[in-house]
Amino acid sequence: MKWLWKHKIFNIFIPLSLVVLGYIIWFAFIFTGTYDDQYGKYIFRYDYYGDSVFEYELLDDSNIHNYTYIHAPVHDYVKKGDSIFFTYINGTFNEGFCYYEKKLYLGKIDLKSNKLENNININLYPKIYKKLSDLTSTERKWLNASFNKCPENN
Known part of the structure; x- marks a missing residue:
C-alpha cells in the first residue's frame, strides 16, 4: 500500500515541478532585455x-x-x-x-x-x-x- 501512494505522489509531483520550472525559465527569458x-x-x-x-x-x-x-x-x-x-x-x-x-x-x-x-x-x-x-x-x-x-x- 505504501508503494502505491509513493508511486502516485511521484507521478504527480515530477510532471508538476517540471511545468513550474518551465514557466519560470520562460518568464525569465521573456522579461530580460536580451533582445x-x-x-x-x-x-x-x-x-x-x-x-x-x-x-x-x-x-x-x-x-x-x-x-x-x-x-x-x-x-x-x-x-x-x-x-x-x-x-x-x-x-x-x-x-x-x-x-x-x-x-x-x-x-x-x-x-x-x-x-x-x-x-x-x-x-x-x-x-x-x-x-x-x-x-x-x-x-x-x-x-x-x-x-x-x-x-x-x-
Whole structure:
C-alpha cells in the first residue's frame, strides 16, 4: 500500500515541478532585455511580445523627462563600418502601430556622431536597401490593410 501512494505522489509531483520550472525559465527569458541592441542613444528592440508585425522598434533613449521615444517600426537593420542602416515604415503608435504610406524607407545612424538620418535616398545605397527591404508575406499583408493606416489629422 505504501508503494502505491509513493508511486502516485511521484507521478504527480515530477510532471508538476517540471511545468513550474518551465514557466519560470520562460518568464525569465521573456522579461530580460536580451533582445535590445543599443548603439549610442538608439536602441533596436526586438518585438518579443509579438504585438507588432515588424521585427524591431527603433527607440531613442535620450532620457528627456524620463521618456523613451519610439521612432518607428523597423523591418531590419545591418551594421556597415561606422554606420547602421535600417529600413522602417513611416508610422506612429496610435492604439497599436499604424502607417502613413505603404513603403519602406531607408534610415541611417552615424555611430561616430550618434546622429540619426531619416528617409535617405535609396539610390545612394542600393545594395543595402535591397538586402534590408525584403518583406515577408505577413508584413506585406499588414501594409496593404487599410485599417492599419494612421487616421488623418483634421
